[in-house]
Amino acid sequence: MSDRTRRIELDDDIDRLRYRCPKGHTSWEPTNNHFWCATCARRDADAAFTHLVDHKTREEIPRSEITLVSEMGEYDDWKVIG
Secondary structure (H helix, E strand, C coil): CCCCCEEEECCCHHHHHHEECCCCCCCEEEECCEEEEHHHHHCCCCCEECEEEECCCCCEEEHHHEEEEECCEEHHHCCCCC
């Protein structure tokens, strides 16, 4: 993880609420190399985006500078079985 990489705990509600989609919604989910927002999708807005906004600092953080982790490990290491 580089000095610029932001670590977001997907299982931590406080972390999830701190980071928002570009429209300010907290209903974002990671998908491969970008993010998707359920609220934007329901409002017929572009629901896919490549960065999150830190609600605390107002900084836009590109997906490439974010490490997503949960109790299952790093998101980028998850494997789909099936």
